[in-house]
Amino acid sequence: MGEFKLWSSHFSESKSLNLWAQNSRFLIGDSLVWNYDGNKDSVVEVRKRDYITCNTLSPISEHNDDNTKVKLDQSGPLYFISEEKGHCDKGQKLIVVVMFAKLIWKLICVLFDIVSQIHFKKFVGTQDENQFIYNGFRGANLHLDGLAQIHPNGLLQLTNNSVRRQTGHAFYPLPIKFNDSSFGLPQNHSFSTNFVFVMVPQYPDVSGHGIAFTISPSTNFSGAFEGPYLGLLNPTNNGHDSNHLLAIELDTIQDRGFNDIDDNHVGIDVNNLTSNDSAPASYYSSSEGKNKNLTLISGNPIEVWIDYDGVENLLNVTLAPIPSPKPNLPLLSTHIDLSPILLNSMYVGFSSSTGATATNHYILGWSFNKSGKAQSIEISKLPSFPHQRKPRGKPGMAIIVSLVTTIIMLIIIIFGVVCCVRRKKYEEIQEDWEQEYGPQRFSYKDLYKATRGFQSKELLGAGGFGKVYRGVLPSSKELIAVKKISHDSKQGMREFVAEIVSMGRLRHRNLVRLLGYCRRKGELLLVYDYMPNGSLDKFLFGSEQALNWVQRYQILRGVASALQYLHEEWEQVVLHRDVKASNVLLDADLNGRLGDFGLARLHDHGEILETTNVVGTLGYLAPEFSRTGKATTSTDVYSFGAFMLEVACGRKPIETQRLPEERVLIDWVIENWKQGAILETSDPRLRGEYLKEEMELVLKLGLFCSHPNAAARPSMRQVVQYLGGDALFPNDILLDIVGIGTLGVCNEASPEFVMSFPSSVLKGFQDSMSSSLLHSGR
Incomplete structure (x- = not known):
């Protein structure tokens, strides 16, 4: 790859020979070994400063063929190669010239390097390759970029208050060898540094982003962002392990994107601006025995000590105001292994950044x-x-102050209006006596948010008493149903709320749990458990898939059990007063649950209930209740009888659009019973797929519960026993017929059987009235 030119003082002209060797590159002190005549080796010790690059080297030996080793030594005789015979002649000194111009250039560079080092050492205190100290930076040969500059008095300034969103860097110019394992010693990544900094903001309490002491594999930060990235990283490389970056940040702006704890903290950052550990700026006062706060942008000098023990893997960061000594306790003490971070050659220095507000960042020593x-x-x-500097007054300052004051006043007024509107929006009525019902009372705001403002798409159904909405409680994410009831009267409200709260304690698998209530002006809201399959009437009369007989029979048994619990098994007697298909809800497994306690009343066992206004739904009201206004357990049994016929026949108690003899369900079933065709009244959608014994039992028991004489009706305990097969339905039932007397009713009705139930509806009753409610009071 190169040609060596050899000359000798013995010859009048120079000789050029091609030299070649197996090694392509070698340095001073290297030994070249090659084959001599195919069977002997020769060695040359290189005594040049520069690299020599060549292909091969022709054999060199003494004149004596037996000698296999020759050294090219500056202190002894040199040998040259004879192009004629290929042997060496002793005593003739040669000079090897390899790229003479390059050698001269290298010598110049070496001299320049020596001069530079002497000049650099002049301005650095006691130092070697591992340490340095600057008591001021006058004449220091630091690597600076961005806004960084050194003032004539030796003050190092990283950023200034005249330029926003800029960075400044100052680094020691020579790399530090962190992974140097020379002389067989184990690697030790320990280091120690301390410096004095000052942050002088342009305005009090408003600053740029801060300073970071940095150890980095490079001094090139051209791709780094200002602001919260402190001139070190950017959104693309932030968090990458390949950064090999350690920074101790003195941060004066809280950036929630990096999980900053506050706007005056110290953090340890490794490859990422999200700190591994951080703490509010403070220092330990030995005299007072406690930590004292430090304000980084106070404009006063603060000294920082950073010590890393590579054996213990412990990094300590300590702060103190000048001239306080180093505190005994560090601010941060973090166990961290920096060996994967610190490469062989790393640069140490400072990085600083400004943001929307500029700040003077200084390093003093x-x-x-x-x-x-x-x-x-x-x-x-x-x-x-x-x-x-104290800000000087400007002519326009008064205008600015007035403008800011006006804007603040407008914001306050707008905020007040918004608060009033929101208060009106969520306004509710709560009296002192309701304090004891706290857990059972819901706030209107929660219910409003749960139902998304009672939007129509959350509407589950509507009735004479109000609308029911689906909702999700914001706090627990629990599904609920909210029923809004119009209620303007204050009379009896306290007793009503007390009963509502009491019924919230009812617990039965076939009852819809009443969770609580809320009161607004003109409205009462009741909160129930949400039943995903809605009300039973949708399956009986709506477009939902028809229920089979097994499902219907189980629903009847469940609702009967719930009524028995209300009448006999709870601490008080609970009269539901509105048992019907639309008030029976189905859970996820299509189990029937009796709900809607809006009309329910409580009284003690054995107590005679006072006369009340007639409430309920026409077709389900017992005759004596409409006459006397007294609700009893028998009136609930009557309603349950109508409900049983409703489920078995798949039609409502009153349907005015039918033929006159079919309009009243009870009368129609009785007529078919008299004719021996009671099963003809079963729901056609069942297609005859039922047990005849169970269907007959439900139809006859429904008539039995709907007996016009309250005393003749069974109790709910008896009804549960009949439906469960724990008691046989009586073969003979004496029915008292108003104006006729009593007749024996045979279990198997014959054509001769004659009985007469009074019709429970007036002529001319309209369609819309069949589901209406009488709700003039309680």
């Missing part, structure tokens, strides 16, 4: 040691720095 404790900075030798 700096000491670093790779192989031991850093030397102490001599505070007396540190340069002075400019303090914060």
Whole structure:
């Protein structure tokens, strides 16, 4: 690859020979071994400073063919190659010239390097390759970029307050050998440094982003962002392991994107601006025995000590205001292994950044040691720095202040209006006596948000008493159903709420749980468990898939069990007063649950209930209740009888659009029973797929519960026993017929059987009235 030119003082002209060897590159002290005449080796020791690059080297030996080793030595005789015979003649000195011009250039570079080192050492205190100290930076040969500059008095300024969104860097010019394992010693990544900094903001309490002491594999930060990235990284490389970056940040802006704890903290960053560990800026006062706060942008000098023990993998960061000594306790003490971060050659220095507000960031002095404790900075030798200037008054300041004041007032007014509107929007009524019902009371705001403002798409159904909405409680994410009831009267409200709260304690598998209530002006809201399959009437009369007989029979048994619990098994008697298909809800497994306690009343066992206004749904009201206004357990049994016929026949108790003899369900079933065709009244959608014994039992028991004489009706306990097969339905039932007397009713009706139930509806009753409610009171 290269041609060596050899000359001898013995010859009058130079000789050019091609030399070649197996090694393509070699340095001073290397030995070249090649084959001589195919059977002997010769060695030449290179005594040149520069690299020699060649293909091959022709054999060199003494005149004597037996000698196989020759050394090219500057102190002894040199040998030359004879192109005629290929042997060596002793005593003739040769000079080897390899790229003479390149050699001269290298010598110039070496001289320049020596001069530079002498000049650099002049301005650095006691140092070697592992440590340095600057008590001020006058004449220092630092690597600077961005806004960084060194003032004539030795003050290092990283950023200034005249340029926003800029960066400044200052690094020691020579790399530090962190992974040097020379002389067989184990690698030790320990280091120690301390420096004094000052942050002087343009305006009090408003600053740029801060300063970071940095150890980096490069001093090129051309792709780094300003602001919260501190001139070190950018969104693309932030967090990459390939960064090999350690930074101790002195951050004065809280950036939630990096999980900053506050706007005045110290953090340890490894390859990422999200700190591994951080703490509010403070220092330990030995005299007071406690930590004292430090304000990084106070405009006063603060000293920082950073010590890393590579054996213990412990990184300590300590702060103190000048001239306080180094505190005994560090601010941060973090166990961290920096060996994967610190490469063989790393640069140490500072990075700083401004954001929307500019700040003067200064470094007054700096000491670093790779192989031991850093030397102490001599505070007396540190340069002075400019303090914060008081802002001068400007002619337009009064206008600005007035404008800002006006804007603030407008914001306050708008905020007040919004608050009033929101208060009106979520306004509710709550009296002192309701305090004891706190857990059972919901806030209107929660219910409003749960139902998305009672939007129509959340509407589950509507009735004479109000609308029911689906909702999700914001706090628990629990599904609920909210029923809005119009209620303007204050009379009896306290007793009503007390009953609602009491019924919230009811617990039965076939009852819809009443969770609580809320009151607004003109409205009462009841909160129930949400039943995903809605009400039973949708499956009986709507477009939902028809229920089979097994499902219907189980629903009847479940609702009967729930009514027995309300009448006999709870601490008080609960009268539901509105048992019907639309108030029976189906859970996810199509189990029937009796719900809607809006009309329910409570009284003690054995107590005679006072007369109340007639409430309920026509077709389900017992005759004596409409006459006397007294609700009893028998009136609930009557309603349940109508409900049983409703489920078995698949039609409502009153349907005015039918033929006159079919309009009233009870009368129609009785007529078919008299004719021996009671099964003809079963729901056609069942297609005869049922047990005849169970269908007959439900139809006859429905008539039995709907007996016009309250005393003749069974109790709900008896009904549960009949449906469960725990008791046989009686073969003979005496029915008291108003105006006729009593007749024996045979279990198997014959054509001769005659019985008469009074019709429970008036002539001319309209379609819309069949589901209406009488709700003039409780």
